[in-house]
Amino acid sequence: MSIAVTHRGPAAAPVPPEPAPAPVNYLNVSHTIWSWLFTVDHKRIGLLYLGSISVFFVIGGIFAALVRTNLLMPNGAFLSEDAYNRAFTAHGVMMLFFFLIPAVPGVMGNFFIPLMIGAKDLAFPKLNIASWYVFMIGATFSGWAVLVGGIDTGWTLYPPYSSRASQSNVLPGVMGVFISGFSSIMTGLNIMVTVHKMRAPGMTWGRLPLFVWSLYATSLIQLLATPVVAVTLVLLMVERAAGIGIFDPSIGGDPILFQHLFWFYSHPAVYIMILPGMGVVSEVLTCFSRKNIFGYHAVAWSSMGIAVVGFLLWAHHMFVAGISFYAALLFSLLSMLVAVPSAIKVFNWTATLYRGSITFHAPMLLSLGFLVLFTVGGLTGLFLATLGTDIHLHDTYFVVAHFHFVMVGGMVIAYMAAVHFWWPKMTGRMYSDWWSRVASVIMIVGFFLTFVPQFIMGYHGMPRRYPNYPQEFQILNVMSTAGSSVLGLGYLLPGIYLPLSLFFGKKVGANPWSATGLEWTTPSPPTVHNFEVTPIVVCGPYEYAIGVDQMGRGLPEPPGAQDDPSHRDGSTGPSGPMKKETEVVG
Amino acid sequence: MSHPTTPGATTPDDPHGIRASADNPGVLLVVFACVLGLALANIGISIQIGPTKFTLPLQLAIGSVQAGLVAYYFMHLRQGDKVVILTALSSLFWMGILFVLFMGDYMTRHLVVSS
Numbered sequence: 001m002s003i004a005v006t007h008r009g010p011a012a013a014p015v016p017p018e019p020a021p022a023p024v025n026y027l028n029v030s031h032t033i034w035s036w037l038f039t040v041d042h043k044r045i046g047l048l049y050l051g052s053i054s055v056f057f058v059i060g061g062i063f064a065a066l067v068r069t070n071l072l073m074p075n076g077a078f079l080s081e082d083a084y085n086r087a088f089t090a091h092g093v094m095m096l097f098f099f100l101i102p103a104v105p106g107v108m109g110n111f112f113i114p115l116m117i118g119a120k121d122l123a124f125p126k127l128n129i130a131s132w133y134v135f136m137i138g139a140t141f142s143g144w145a146v147l148v149g150g151i152d153t154g155w156t157l158y159p160p161y162s163s164r165a166s167q168s169n170v171l172p173g174v175m176g177v178f179i180s181g182f183s184s185i186m187t188g189l190n191i192m193v194t195v196h197k198m199r200a201p202g203m204t205w206g207r208l209p210l211f212v213w214s215l216y217a218t219s220l221i222q223l224l225a226t227p228v229v230a231v232t233l234v235l236l237m238v239e240r241a242a243g244i245g246i247f248d249p250s251i252g253g254d255p256i257l258f259q260h261l262f263w264f265y266s267h268p269a270v271y272i273m274i275l276p277g278m279g280v281v282s283e284v285l286t287c288f289s290r291k292n293i294f295g296y297h298a299v300a301w302s303s304m305g306i307a308v309v310g311f312l313l314w315a316h317h318m319f320v321a322g323i324s325f326y327a328a329l330l331f332s333l334l335s336m337l338v339a340v341p342s343a344i345k346v347f348n349w350t351a352t353l354y355r356g357s358i359t360f361h362a363p364m365l366l367s368l369g370f371l372v373l374f375t376v377g378g379l380t381g382l383f384l385a386t387l388g389t390d391i392h393l394h395d396t397y398f399v400v401a402h403f404h405f406v407m408v409g410g411m412v413i414a415y416m417a418a419v420h421f422w423w424p425k426m427t428g429r430m431y432s433d434w435w436s437r438v439a440s441v442i443m444i445v446g447f448f449l450t451f452v453p454q455f456i457m458g459y460h461g462m463p464r465r466y467p468n469y470p471q472e473f474q475i476l477n478v479m480s481t482a483g484s485s486v487l488g489l490g491y492l493l494p495g496i497y498l499p500l501s502l503f504f505g506k507k508v509g510a511n512p513w514s515a516t517g518l519e520w521t522t523p524s525p526p527t528v529h530n531f532e533v534t535p536i537v538v539c540g541p542y543e544y545a546i547g548v549d550q551m552g553r554g555l556p557e558p559p560g561a562q563d564d565p566s567h568r569d570g571s572t573g574p575s576g577p578m579k580k581e582t583e584v585v586g
Numbered sequence: 587m588s589h590p591t592t593p594g595a596t597t598p599d600d601p602h603g604i605r606a607s608a609d610n611p612g613v614l615l616v617v618f619a620c621v622l623g624l625a626l627a628n629i630g631i632s633i634q635i636g637p638t639k640f641t642l643p644l645q646l647a648i649g650s651v652q653a654g655l656v657a658y659y660f661m662h663l664r665q666g667d668k669v670v671i672l673t674a675l676s677s678l679f680w681m682g683i684l685f686v687l688f689m690g691d692y693m694t695r696h697l698v699v700s701s
Binding site: 227 | 598677683687690691692693694695697
């Protein structure tokens with residue numbers, strides 16, 4: 001065997017190593033527009049919802065700005081009475097049906113339910129993308145209706161005005177809401193089946209994150225209540241198009257029947273809006289307090305309690321519509337009943353905060369804002385659930401302030417908290433911490449400035465949906481409009497720094513907040529199938545006291561720990577030491 | 587509630603043998619004909635009898651029978667396990683909330699509170 005000897009030339013210059021390819025994740029696995037439009041990946045569908053509802057939020061916000069600007073002057077600044085009617089209706093329709101209802105279930109539910117329970121996807125991936133398309137078709141109908149000509153009935157679409165007298169785009173608007181309702185039903189069904197059937201080994205009902213519990217309760221409402229409003233809207237369309245007397249008293253109908261059927265959906269819809277927000281707050285408060293949630297089972301079951309009791313009190317919207325006194329009495333009592341599970345949540349959140357090792361990042365600031373604003377909104381709800389006071393306060397700005405405290409101060413703030421909390425997981429990038437804190441404070445301050453004056457003017461008798469008002473209300477209206485511009489700035493800032501973070505944000509690891517949920521055990525952004533191997537759950541969802549995630553692995557150092565003297569000795573304050581070793585909790 | 591049927595082969599995807607125990611097409615056709623017949627009866631009552639005191643309860647009863655037939659035969663309630671049947675009953679209870687509470691309003695609206 002001969003050995004070939006080769007003469008080497010001069011040493012070659014070292015070749016610089018090629019940069020390692022980025023790990024494959026759901027974002028970079030494919031780049032074509034079709035890969036997004038025909039995706040069945042729950043994470044991409046969540047982002048499709050995020051993009052679409054952001055557009056509807058901007059549209060609804062523009063109409064809100066028109067309404068508030070018009071109210072600067074006692075006789076209306078620039079809108080005619082008819083245009084004013086169309087503006088506040090457009091604001092209501094876009095914000096309620098196309099932003100608030102799909103916001104957290106559509107975006108965060110789609111994206112994080114499978115990640116949180118250790119599943120690869122939702123139970124019905126194709127139904128999931130179908131629900132987005134159905135939602136967009138409905139939004140196209142209603143969007144066209146409110147933008148081209150508008151609807152002047154108010155978002156509640158009460159007949160007989162909506163079925164007989166209104167000359168606006170009632171039919172396409174109602175058709176859009178009707179169609180988008182099917183999206184809501186499909187999303188609810190998908191989430192319910194996923195939670196029932198696709199949990200990872202060890203993920204018992206008692207170990208489900210509270211966000212999952214809240215979305216399960218929300219899905220129950222979506223599944224049961226939405227068909228009722230669908231039928232109601234069909235009846236309204238039939239009456240308007242064919243003149244068959246269902247709700248119009250002049251042709252044998254009953255307008256209060258519409259209100260019963262409409263509110264049988266639309267009051268539970270309030271809980272479709274707020275329950276997911278409560279789930280978000282449960283996740284965020286416990287993470288940034290570095291403490292186990294106080295009363296896990298009470299918080300979980302209070303979600304179900306709110307879902308059930310929420311079906312029993314719809315007629316508190318109709319106390320002065322002409323319903324029976326005895327029915328009003330019953331519904332008043334039932335309305336107060338829902339304060340019990342709501343209060344259970346608030347007290348448990350407060351107890352979670354007690355002696356926690358709190359860091360004030362943006363999600364935490366927003367969740368604390370939620371805690372205050374939702375409590376104020378809930379307590380003022382008791383004013384309206386009381387028969388005597390409701391007669392005075394009904395259809396005044398007090399009502400407007402109350403439901404904005406719950407829906408905007410509650411749901412929108414919680415949605416913002418969710419976006420800030422999970423943005424690093426969704427994108428793999430961290431946004432500006434300083435700007436996010438500033439935006440959070442601006443949002444909360446702007447909100448207070450906008451809606452506290454409305455409580456005062458409402459209590460003094462200013463009716464809602466009127467473009468004109470007595471001179472003495474002008475100062476309060478100016479304050480409210482000024483506050484709305486501050487609030488708008490608060491919403492604008494995340495619209496700037498979040499997209500910028502996609503290009504300039506610091507790359508983050510799997511668990512930037514040192515949180516315990518399964519979603520934080522996957523890379524950021526997650527891989528296409530979420531988990532390389534099916535996770536085995538061995539711990540409860542919030543084991544912050546012993547410092548392990550749901551798979552029993554130790555948590556990384558929490559953010560801000562290096563600045564906090566209480567963390568330097570390895571403790572998390574009063575909650576006890578943070579163990580870094582793996583520990584299995586049964 | 588559910589009468590036993592001859593179960594087919596059970597698989598992980600079909601734990602109760604529902605899909606395997608194919609429904610008798612003849613039975614399904616008869617049930618479908620019953621549903622159609624009841625619908626025609628409802629229309630006939632509207633046309634022939636008109637709005638009397640008993641028309642609405644009678645028509646609601648016919649509608650309930652139709653819904654029951656659809657649920658029992660076409661929605662596989664007769665082959666459902668206890669959880670499925672419980673779910674169906676829960677949905678009836680939930681619908682009962684709607685009907686009882688707003689009928690409670692309608693039936694007491696004429697009662698005036700004495701001052």
